[in-house]
Amino acid sequence: MGLLTSTSSFLRYKIDDESQELSLEKIRLCLKENQFPEIADSEISEPVSGWTSYENHFDPDFESDHIKYGNYIVFCLRIDKKSVPKKIIDKHMVLESKKIMQETNKDYLSKNEKRKLKEDILLRLSLQMPSIPDVYDVLWMPEKKEVIFFTTQKSVNEIFETLFRLTFKTSIVRLFPYTRVYFDDGISDPKKDLFYSSSHINIQES
Amino acid sequence: MIDIAVAYNKYKFAGFEFLTWLWFVTETKPEIIEDITPEIKDFSINDKIVIENFKEDSAEKITINGDKANLDEGILAIKKGALVTELKIIFKTGDDIEVKSLIKGESLDISGFNVLKYKFSTAPEEIEGSVIEKVYFLELLTNLVDKLFQKFILLRISEEWKNGELSKISQWIEKRRGSY
Structure with a gap:
């Protein structure tokens, strides 16, 4: 164009x-x-x-x-x-949420914890993407x-x-x-x- | 100069009125367009008009598309107070090269600017020539829009607008409605 x-x-x-x-x-x-x-x-x-x-x-x-x-x-x-596909972010969110809940012995993550986790995942994956x-x-x-x-x-x-x-x-x-x-x-x-x-x-x- | 964002919204009506007037002029006195820019000929509305009515509670938007687009629905919307918000135009240069483009009313930005059946070479040794050629066509279009918009604004702020042009536009709408 x-x-x-x-x-x-x-x-x-x-x-x-x-x-x-x-x-x-x-x-x-x-x-x-x-x-x-x-x-x-x-x-x-x-x-x-x-x-x-x-x-x-x-x-x-x-x-x-x-x-x-x-x-x-x-x-x-x-x-x-940088563009990280949503499905990759979703996959990491599921796996890392589970790991954190096991480590902290909790049944769920708060809204703020989920938001922070998503930001961390997005930053880490962004650095890996071309x-x-x-x-x-x-x-x-x-x-x-x-x-x-x-x-x-x-x-x-x-x-x-x-x-x-x-x-x-x-x-x-x-x-x-x-x-x-x-x-x-x-x-x-x-x-x-x-x-x-x-x-x-x-x-x-x- | 007033704040740019305020000015953009406050005066976008002028772009919509301009495109509506341009449709009227194209159908009733096309010689105005070629008098303004003698380098072009056969100016006409191409295959797309978008018309919106901002006065209704829920804004009504009609998009008329296609080579043999039926413009009757558009005329009916104009009759109800709508304005043209996007207009696709086509014209020929003196060498019979066709140029088409979509003008957006609120900004007068240009989309789909296309010099039909004309290939601009991107070979390294030919790029400069291609740029100069493309800018020639681009300036034909921008000069045309500038001159028509200036003519419209001077008419719009004159007594002639209220005392003559508006009733001619109304008559055009009635005549077009009466033709189907």
């Missing part, structure tokens, strides 16, 4: 920053500083994210990899996540001060927005009806105010 796939889904952001445009070298440096960290699967249990290059998802080198395509900057957000990488394309159009991000998954969009702001020290604002009007130079300020004070009118009740 990315930039060059047959079908794409995307949302758009405006860079809301009047400061000087970033040079290509500065963009390379920022991407390198926040590139996807290579961490062994056995050392992480939580999702890990960072930038990677468009043509080299799993071993990026932002000093030499291609990031400029015509007038556009293209790179990717990589997010690695991460599953997902890669999402980013298209930056500097002339339009616009960035297109190729997914509409809300949780991924939030990670993207946070990392983009942190990386480039710039403000990006998602485009939707209100912000489109806000950033539209073809609509005068008095007309924008008219829109801001408007509300839905039922066509059939008008």
